[in-house]
Amino acid sequence: MKEIILQPILLGLSSGIFCMSYCFPFLAPFVVLEERKLKEDFKVVLKFIFGRFFGYLLFGAFFGYLGEKITNKTVDLFFFFALAGLSFLLILYSFGLIREKRGICLSPKFKKTTPFLMGFLMGINVCPPFLMAINYAFLLHKFFEGILFFLLFFLATTTYFLPIAFLGFLNKIKEFRMVAKISGILVGLMFLFYSFYRIIKII
Amino acid sequence: MSPKILFKLCQISGWVLLFLAILFFISGYGMTKQIIPLDLATWLHNQILPVPFLIFLFLHILFPLRNFLRRFPFKIILAVLFLIFIVGLAGFFIYRSEKTSKESSKDFYPAKFYEALDNKIVRCNLCPNRCVLSPGQIGLCKARKNVDGKLYSMVYGKIASQHLDPIEKKPLFHFLPGSLIYSISTTGCNLQCKFCQNWQISQVFPWEVETKKMTPEEVVEEAIKSGAKAIAFTYNEPVIYYEYMYDIAKLAKERGLKTVVVSSGYINPEPLKELLPYIDAFKIDFKGISDKFYQKMTVSGKVEPVMEVMKIIKESGVWLEIVNLVIPGENDSDEDLKNLILWVRDNLGTDVPLHFTRFHPDYKLSNLPPTPIETLKKARKMAMDLGLKYVYIGNVDDVEGSTTYCPESKEPAIVRRGFFVLENNLDGEGFCKSGEKIPGIWK
Numbered sequence: 001m002k003e004i005i006l007q008p009i010l011l012g013l014s015s016g017i018f019c020m021s022y023c024f025p026f027l028a029p030f031v032v033l034e035e036r037k038l039k040e041d042f043k044v045v046l047k048f049i050f051g052r053f054f055g056y057l058l059f060g061a062f063f064g065y066l067g068e069k070i071t072n073k074t075v076d077l078f079f080f081f082a083l084a085g086l087s088f089l090l091i092l093y094s095f096g097l098i099r100e101k102r103g104i105c106l107s108p109k110f111k112k113t114t115p116f117l118m119g120f121l122m123g124i125n126v127c128p129p130f131l132m133a134i135n136y137a138f139l140l141h142k143f144f145e146g147i148l149f150f151l152l153f154f155l156a157t158t159t160y161f162l163p164i165a166f167l168g169f170l171n172k173i174k175e176f177r178m179v180a181k182i183s184g185i186l187v188g189l190m191f192l193f194y195s196f197y198r199i200i201k202i203i
Numbered sequence: 204m205s206p207k208i209l210f211k212l213c214q215i216s217g218w219v220l221l222f223l224a225i226l227f228f229i230s231g232y233g234m235t236k237q238i239i240p241l242d243l244a245t246w247l248h249n250q251i252l253p254v255p256f257l258i259f260l261f262l263h264i265l266f267p268l269r270n271f272l273r274r275f276p277f278k279i280i281l282a283v284l285f286l287i288f289i290v291g292l293a294g295f296f297i298y299r300s301e302k303t304s305k306e307s308s309k310d311f312y313p314a315k316f317y318e319a320l321d322n323k324i325v326r327c328n329l330c331p332n333r334c335v336l337s338p339g340q341i342g343l344c345k346a347r348k349n350v351d352g353k354l355y356s357m358v359y360g361k362i363a364s365q366h367l368d369p370i371e372k373k374p375l376f377h378f379l380p381g382s383l384i385y386s387i388s389t390t391g392c393n394l395q396c397k398f399c400q401n402w403q404i405s406q407v408f409p410w411e412v413e414t415k416k417m418t419p420e421e422v423v424e425e426a427i428k429s430g431a432k433a434i435a436f437t438y439n440e441p442v443i444y445y446e447y448m449y450d451i452a453k454l455a456k457e458r459g460l461k462t463v464v465v466s467s468g469y470i471n472p473e474p475l476k477e478l479l480p481y482i483d484a485f486k487i488d489f490k491g492i493s494d495k496f497y498q499k500m501t502v503s504g505k506v507e508p509v510m511e512v513m514k515i516i517k518e519s520g521v522w523l524e525i526v527n528l529v530i531p532g533e534n535d536s537d538e539d540l541k542n543l544i545l546w547v548r549d550n551l552g553t554d555v556p557l558h559f560t561r562f563h564p565d566y567k568l569s570n571l572p573p574t575p576i577e578t579l580k581k582a583r584k585m586a587m588d589l590g591l592k593y594v595y596i597g598n599v600d601d602v603e604g605s606t607t608y609c610p611e612s613k614e615p616a617i618v619r620r621g622f623f624v625l626e627n628n629l630d631g632e633g634f635c636k637s638g639e640k641i642p643g644i645w646k
Contacts, residue, residue: 010250013250013251013254014250016254017254017257021292021296022296024289024292025289025290025292025293025296028289029289032285038205038208075339159254159255159258160254160257160258162258163258163261163262166212166261166262166265169209169265169269170272170285173272173278173282175278175279175281175282176278176281176282176285178282179282179283179285179286180285182286183285183286183289183290186286186290186293187289187290187293190290190293190294190297191293191297194297194300
């Protein structure tokens with residue numbers, strides 16, 4: 001039991017900074033892009049974190065139990081479709097197409113759930129610390145232990161995410177808001193093309 | 204964001220940072236001077252403290268950063284730097300991800316001894332664990348992986364540790380006494396003993412520690428250059444890097460070097476028999492006499508396969524020495540020791556050297572005390588009374604318990620202290636002055 005509790009926490013703490021820097025290109029433009037109050041910035045980050053939480057839980061169960069039955073190809077395809085979805089969402093948001101009042105073909109509520117959705121897609125996405133956690137979960141071969149492992153790994157990595165909300169002070173500066181839009185579009189396009197490239201390669 | 208909040212944050216985080224810095228210093232000092240338990244100090248210093256330190260440092264600089272930004276006349280320059288940082292970070296991760304995906308399959312080496320089952324599932328038949336692996340899964344040994352229906356060794360050519368050791372350190376007492384042996388290891392192990400003394404390399408994946416890439420040719424070349432007479436596959440469990448060990452051993456024999464395997468003996472008969480022609484000596488860790496002990500102390504061990512392995516080695520004529528690590532309260536009862544000695548005597552003969560070594564608290568058994576020296580002496584006496592001719596005690600400074608005696612005349616043949624030979628009274632063929640022959644490999 002010690003391995004199931006201590007190992008994921010230490011793994012999360014030691015690799016969390018890497019996790020955070022992987023999510024940073026997606027989350028930072030999102031936080032800086034629009035002028036908000038500190039409380040709202042925290043809400044955005046918390047929604048993102050909850051999204052990641054569900055992503056991790058889903059994958060904890062998936063790899064802890066079903067891991068024995070799925071193939072690498074299926075997993076890779078799933079990862080890169082999720083990455084494409086995440087990139088597309090960031091591009092839409094950066095272009096201002098996801099709005100509360102006059103969104104294009106999207107419900108006004110969609111804007112509020114976008115950070116959650118992005119976090120979810122980020123949570124099920126492949127990054128090196130995540131891959132390392134998968135390797136350990138693969139060794140467990142158990143459904144609930146898999147979930148517990150990913151849950152604790154998530155909590156440990158989350159320590160690094162909360163301070164991102166304080167980046168919100170940059171969204172008070174016009175120049176930074178503009179640059180955040182551009183970086184959101186560029187990052188979105190880079191990962192979108194990369195995920196298409198990998199999907200084609202896999203197929 | 205209100206400057207008041209940022210200022211307060213700056214103040215509080217400053218004090219916390221000071222506190223963390225003191226703790227960081229104390230734990231660092233504790234690591235070197237051992238004023239607090241080493242494990243605790245290392246854990247605090249390397250794993251726990253850097254996290255809050257980074258977070259509070261970030262919070263601490265927010266207020267000055269805000270003031271700087273407000274007064275800085277060319278905000279657009281800073282904004283562009285922000286853009287470059289984010290896009291650069293994204294580019295870096297794409298590059299890393301691509302590099303990792305290419306390296307992951309390129310770096311592996313095709314494994315032997317496995318069978319393909321349905322749906323690209325494989326069963327590894329190298330050791331009695333017989334792991335059944337779906338694509339992407341890694342064996343219990345953390346060294347073999349199923350990649351798309353084929354089994355690969357992830358540790359081939361990746362040296363985690365290399366040293367020039369005295370042969371007595373293995374311990375092998377009847378094999379080229381006083382010589383140096385070129386010793387290597389990779390990462391991983393198929394037993395995962397709770398008392399592992401080399402857990403830093405044996406209980407990890409190959410990417411978790413720094414490894415050095417070496418081909419079998421380079422290993423043999425390095426061993427010859429070092430002046431060693433033999434190569435030892437040791438430190439972690441060599442069975443799990445079977446293919447690498449096999450290739451090195453074969454090459455070493457061609458170049459006139461001897462080869463030694465220091466193992467737990469948890470291997471299936473087929474791969475063992477294929478390896479034996481290229482090995483000169485085995486040191487087997489006979490951890491305990493019962494399944495109960497193996498099940499309690501290892502990941503999924505049974506004693507029967509280890510016994511079978513020792514019998515095969517003995518029958519093949521390859522030199523064999525046995526080590527039993529005596530752990531207080533776990534395998535040190537008179538009954539356990541007697542049963543182990545009797546099994547060795549009745550199945551391997553009285554000529555097989557048996558070493559009782561002292562346990563030191565480590566890894567997951569750091570709560571237990573070291574073995575009392577009296578227990579080791581008692582075990583040695585018991586083994587000699589039951590007819591074993593060459594019984595030693597190890598991991599203690601005891602000249603008598605480390606000395607080889609001629610069985611009939613009782614003259615000291617080789618006197619040792621620790622890992623060093625003080626006196627060698629045998630001739631080159633292993634004969635005592637009284638004419639008695641001591642079994643072993645002496646040249």
